Amino acid sequence: MSECAGIQTRLVEFVRLARENGFRVGVKENIDAQRVAHRCGITDPQRLHWGLRSLLCSDQNDWERFSELFGAYWRPGKLQARYQPMAGPPAARQAGGKGVGGGEGMADDAGHSGTRKGASAMQSLAETDFRFLADAGSMRTAERLAERLARRMRRRVQRRQRLQRHGRRIHLRRTVRNSLRYGGTPLQLAYRQRIRRQPRLILMIDVSRSMSLYSYVFLRFSRGIINALRDADAFACHTALVHITDALRQPDVTRMRESLALISQGWSGGTRLGEALQRFARDYSARINSRTLFIIVSDGLDTGEPELPAQQLAGIRRRYRKIVWLNPLLGREGYEPKTGAMLAALPHSDVFAPAHTLQSLLALKPVLTSV
Amino acid sequence: MSNEHDIIEFQQQMMQVGYVAERSLAATLVLLTELQRPLLLEGDAGVGKTEVGRVLSKVFDCPLIRLQCYEGLDVNAAVYEWNYQHQLLAIKLLEQSRLSPESAEHQIFSEAYLLKRPLLQAITQAKPPVLLIDEIDRADEEFEAYLLEVLSDFQISVPELGTIEATSRPYVILTSNATRELSDALRRRCLYYYVEYPEFDKELRIVNARLSGIGQQLARQVVAFVQALRRGDLRKKPGIAETLDWAAALLRLKVDSLDENPEAVMDSLVCLLMTREDSEAMTEATVERMVARAV
Numbered sequence: 058m059s060e061c062a063g064i065q066t067r068l069v070e071f072v073r074l075a076r077e078n079g080f081r082v083g084v085k086e087n088i089d090a091q092r093v094a095h096r097c098g099i100t101d102p103q104r105l106h107w108g109l110r111s112l113l114c115s116d117q118n119d120w121e122r123f124s125e126l127f128g129a130y131w132r133p134g135k136l137q138a139r140y141q142p143m144a145g146p147p148a149a150r151q152a153g154g155k156g157v158g159g160g161e162g163m164a165d166d167a168g169h170s171g172t173r174k175g176a177s178a179m180q181s182l183a184e185t186d187f188r189f190l191a192d193a194g195s196m197r198t199a200e201r202l203a204e205r206l207a208r209r210m211r212r213r214v215q216r217r218q219r220l221q222r223h224g225r226r227i228h229l230r231r232t233v234r235n236s237l238r239y240g241g242t243p244l245q246l247a248y249r250q251r252i253r254r255q256p257r258l259i260l261m262i263d264v265s266r267s268m269s270l271y272s273y274v275f276l277r278f279s280r281g282i283i284n285a286l287r288d289a290d291a292f293a294c295h296t297a298l299v300h301i302t303d304a305l306r307q308p309d310v311t312r313m314r315e316s317l318a319l320i321s322q323g324w325s326g327g328t329r330l331g332e333a334l335q336r337f338a339r340d341y342s343a344r345i346n347s348r349t350l351f352i353i354v355s356d357g358l359d360t361g362e363p364e365l366p367a368q369q370l371a372g373i374r375r376r377y378r379k380i381v382w383l384n385p386l387l388g389r390e391g392y393e394p395k396t397g398a399m400l401a402a403l404p405h406s407d408v409f410a411p412a413h414t415l416q417s418l419l420a421l422k423p424v425l426t427s428v
Numbered sequence: 429m430s431n432e433h434d435i436i437e438f439q440q441q442m443m444q445v446g447y448v449a450e451r452s453l454a455a456t457l458v459l460l461t462e463l464q465r466p467l468l469l470e471g472d473a474g475v476g477k478t479e480v481g482r483v484l485s486k487v488f489d490c491p492l493i494r495l496q497c498y499e500g501l502d503v504n505a506a507v508y509e510w511n512y513q514h515q516l517l518a519i520k521l522l523e524q525s526r527l528s529p530e531s532a533e534h535q536i537f538s539e540a541y542l543l544k545r546p547l548l549q550a551i552t553q554a555k556p557p558v559l560l561i562d563e564i565d566r567a568d569e570e571f572e573a574y575l576l577e578v579l580s581d582f583q584i585s586v587p588e589l590g591t592i593e594a595t596s597r598p599y600v601i602l603t604s605n606a607t608r609e610l611s612d613a614l615r616r617r618c619l620y621y622y623v624e625y626p627e628f629d630k631e632l633r634i635v636n637a638r639l640s641g642i643g644q645q646l647a648r649q650v651v652a653f654v655q656a657l658r659r660g661d662l663r664k665k666p667g668i669a670e671t672l673d674w675a676a677a678l679l680r681l682k683v684d685s686l687d688e689n690p691e692a693v694m695d696s697l698v699c700l701l702m703t704r705e706d707s708e709a710m711t712e713a714t715v716e717r718m719v720a721r722a723v
Contacts, residue, residue: 081612081615081616082616083616086616089463089465092462092463093459093462093463096458096459096462097455097459098432101432104432104435104455107451107452107455107456108455108456108459110452110620111455111456111459111467111619111620111621112459112463112619112620114620114622115468115612115615115616115618115620116470116615116620117470117606117622119620120620120622230504230512233512233513233516234510234512236516237512237515237516237519237536240519240520240523241516241519241520257608288608302609339663343605343606343607344607344608346499346607
């Protein structure tokens with residue numbers, strides 16, 4: 058009996074360990090874990106493994122790392138420092154949690170009071186090239202503004218949807234339904250309308266060294282977009298391609314920085330846009346549909362072959378709604394797109410726009426809303 | 429302890445209806461009946477996700493109700509709809525009768541005029557059916573939220589009729605191809621299983637199970653070839669269905685071994701390659717090399 062209770066405790070601990078390691082597990086899973094153990098038998102580790110894996114995992118990522126966690130916990134003597142059940146994580150998590158509430162609130166307040174202080178300061182900030190924002194303070198303000206801008210865009214997109222009232226074609230089924238109350242006489246007509254949907258956005262941000270002055274602002278901008286539009290994905294590219302949507306989605310800015318830093322090995326190196334695009338086409342092409350807007354933020358200074366990006370863009374374009382290329386260098390006086398990759402890619406992008414100030418980002422609004 | 433026995437027995441039952449399942453999948457399906465949670469299946473296209481639902485309904489000997497999701501799927505197509513034409517007809521007929529307006533209304537909005545769509549169908553069966561919700565990622569987020577509600581309460585409310593309680597709890601299987609991220613709430617509620625491309629042995633068993641007339645030699649070669657193809661750099665990797673198609677095609681062309689009839693192999697490759705780029709990449713020389721390795 059006591060042994061049984063001991064195993065129950067072990068299971069509860071394991072579920073908690075899973076939660077601390079980022080598995081999406083609630084209280085109900087705790088109860089079900091006991092049932093799984095009962096059903097699969099606790100004596101057979103293989104079956105317990107299978108059962109708990111199905112219960113506790115909720116996506117492919119979980120699926121792949123479950124075995125390690127399971128092994129680390131249930132095989133005696135293999136409990137590694139990485140998965141310490143009691144130490145660090147919960148405390149850190151709590152502190153982080155507080156950070157989310159407090160920190161974000163403060164940041165927001167600062168933002169509002171900043172706006173109240175006067176429009177002119179903001180105005181000038183909006184027109185400054187990001188690379189001249191030397192001090193950390195104005196950099197952060199610019200980042201925050203970029204994020205707010207992205208949120209505002211969403212409101213605009215949604216409003217357009219609501220304004221679509223009267224359709225042109227009659228919705229027959231609904232009309233018949235409406236006429237029920239008039240005894241079958243179609244007094245009240247119903248119209249069919251084409252629903253305007255939010256575009257699906259895919260952002261690809263060049264984080265190579267040549268972009269280092271700009272990339273952080275764009276990461277913040279994409280964070281705003283990702284939080285505002287649910288159907289959006291962000292990728293960072295340099296010599297490889299990294300999916301950063303989940304990292305950007307974290308509510309706390311500091312933690313976002315941390316996780317970006319974690320996945321950012323190789324950032325600020327060279328760029329191989331063509332290969333990044335190729336990888337995108339291969340691994341993530343399922344995310345594409347006909348109302349997808351593909352935004353590339355890059356200066357086009359590419360170290361790979363110039364033909365590859367163009368080739369890939371042509372392939373992507375066939376399946377996308379629109380390709381927008383934002384180039385921060387375009388805002389500089391006397392700049393002309395002359396690099397091989399840029400020249401080759403130009404014919405394949407629908408919009409080629411500067412993106413060096415907040416104002417130039419604001420000018421993107423019609424592009425986003427007209428999909 | 430009879431648990432292990434359960435799992436093996438379940439696996440064998442699935443085998444009898446023609447599905448070669450991993451032990452771990454069988455274990456998960458046993459849990460599905462035990463915990464009464466929906467099961468979310470993910471994996472590449474063509475690994476047999478949808479097939480699981482079909483097989484489960486055969487094993488349990490119960491109806492399979494399938495809801496294919498698509499963009500713009502709404503309540504009318506997924507849950508219920510009133511049969512308006514019928515209702516109108518009834519109104520016209522009732523005009524002649526001396527029924528009071530209340531009872532007439534009651535009659536018009538009764539279950540007789542309700543068209544049941546898959547979700548409502550699934551919860552009003554006498555015996556628990558298998559409800560297969562295919563490609564849930566194609567439906568909108570709003571629908572996903574609604575589905576979540578139905579799957580947790582197992583009741584559906586129809587404004588004109590009241591709440592319809594479930595008479596039986598269906599076994600729910602959801603499949604997803606990851607065209608968009610599913611909500612955490614849905615993921616948490618479901619059991620999860622990631623279906624991978626089968627290993628050599630398993631795929632061989634599948635081919636043997638489905639195509640009884642195939643020779644051992646050809647089956648081995650076909651599977652080895654397809655496995656090599658999957659490891660390569662293709663745009664669309666061939667799934668199990670494609671393997672079976674190809675094997676059937678070769679059987680039809682009376683090929684006994686891949687190396688003795690190169691033209692037939694080339695001709696029948698259309699079963700495996702699904703994009704122009706892929707078929708261009710597979711030149712005769714490449715195919716010959718791969719055949720040589722597979723034999």
